[in-house]
Amino acid sequence: MTHLVVGYPSLDANWSMLQAMDRAGVDLVELQLPFSEPIADGPSFVRANHEAIRSGTGWREYFDLAGRAAAELDLTTLFMGYYNSVVQMGAAQFCEQLAKGRMSGFIVPDLPPEEGGELYAVARSLELDPVQIMTPTNSRARLQEIGRHASGFVYCAARTGVTGRQTDVSQGLGDFLGRCREATSVPLGVGFGIRTPDDIRALRGSAEIAIVGTAGTEVWLEQGLTGYEPYLDSLVAEAT
């Protein structure tokens, strides 16, 4: 799964990135709706959120892009964003918008499962997956609790902290993923600091989905489409 902050660096760039993902055979993409207080994100996504807002990206631009991806590309998209956006839209309208854009579900990192009741109920009625997050600091009991709400897949954060920093995939990750596996039967996705084909190879056998976030946007910013395409190809080659 790959990621982009909608509106950053621009909506046009987003479209080129999505087309490149589609060509490379990426199957899942997180589309992040920019928010002014992105507390789960590291410095580069924080900047991306703020710049996207500054250049005028709002709900309309976001759902237009999602709708266009659904109509023209072969990708499955997933909503990623913060709970205040959902609160302001209202659970029903939020889920309807996602269903209309043929998005498969949502990741809302500041919404703990015990607060998700109403939203999850609406989501299930529209066959949307509320994707849960498991972290290395979670106790076994907490993992079980999160597992009870799991739907679609579980997002396993490979380390503590926020997005963007490098992760040493070898360290303790296997144990953690083992505990996640005990807590749920849905596929496991691993994200936070996954950047290279080597990282993806190291996950083989212990997780089903590799999630590449910050690194992809960095490659786009540094090398543009010419570097982005072979980068995606190298990731997909390792993942399949």
Next chain:
Amino acid sequence: MAAEHASWEPGPGGYYGEFGGSFVPEILHETLAELREAFDEARQDPAFWGTYTDLMSGYAGRPTPVTHCPSLTRLLGGAKVYVKREDLNHTGAHKVNNVMGQGLLAQRMGKRRVIAETGAGQHGVATATMAARLGLACTIYMGEEDVARQYPNVFWMRQLGAEVVAVKEGNRTLKDAINACLRDWAESMHDTLYVLGTVCGPHPFPQIVTYFQSIIGQEARGQMLEVAGQLPSRVYACVGGGSNASGIFTGFLDDPATELIGVEAGGRGPDTGLHASRLAGGQGTSGVAQGYRTVFLQNEEGLMHDTYSVAAGLDYIGIGPLLAHLHQTGRVRFESATDDEVVESLRLAMRHEGLVPALESAHAFAAAFREVPDLSPQDTVLINQSGRGDKDIFTVADALGDEEWREFLRQRAAGYDA
């Protein structure tokens, strides 16, 4: 006596009515659970509040007095005016009450480092002081804008041994410093306690901070009975996040005849967009950010507005969930005061009573000065002077247009260039 008051305790999940709760990335779940447990244990340990009050009296200078103000009373010609003197605390503001309490908690939990956000710098200075006193490592996050406005406080934090990080994200003020702290904590929680500076953020912070700040209200209630012979008709406190207000209000929540008034930053005026009035004037709306549900200044899509106040400590987009709830139930009335009114009130307090309130606190004075003339001489009002104003000398001298101060600065600067 332990600070146990059912009337301001949150319900299950950390809710005050519909406000509060805990909306944080899952990585912080166990950390907040650990903090809740440590806090509950500490509170049930009868010795803990005793250790706290001992430290406050032996180190911080408590109890702070309630001061009768005869000149202001004469001048305003209405109710008798009293002031609770939180400015007399060590480090010059109520912030120390909370910080020392959380420092004791950090020690109990075996943490060796503390982090904190700061707006005006008062909470940062207080935290750095506490860390020095208790032997903890300390990092302070402060918006770049606030670093520029409140540099003297940055200087003091560094002298006290704290690392000060200027936050360059967002509008570079308090809310961005809070976000930066939550991010640091998500990586450092194994050995670090986030010492939140006000009654905001995820549960249990609003509860913890209210608990420690309730020492203001406990003292003030007894002192008013003693000094004025009666409970105050009205209590005024400025509201940034809301900790000094919650602290003094908790002392009077169960006294229905005492009206409680929270005063927000009116900035350049309610219609200018340059203010931080969330409840007064009704421009704030309910939402979830920075780990909790409260009333924020935000647009229809839930993006936070920029806020503004001459007082850096009031320049915040959210408000303590307890206060949002007390506003909704009508127990606390909210007003705002503009920068101009605040500077005028500061001038009055200095000239007529020799009090030097912080610009933040001067908001409470401004609202009280507006209303006191309409009350009767049988009434008494209590104003919380949350901090002292000497930290604001640059801002105040600017606001008062003091030419001699400018000349002094020019001479000092020339001295460095030579």
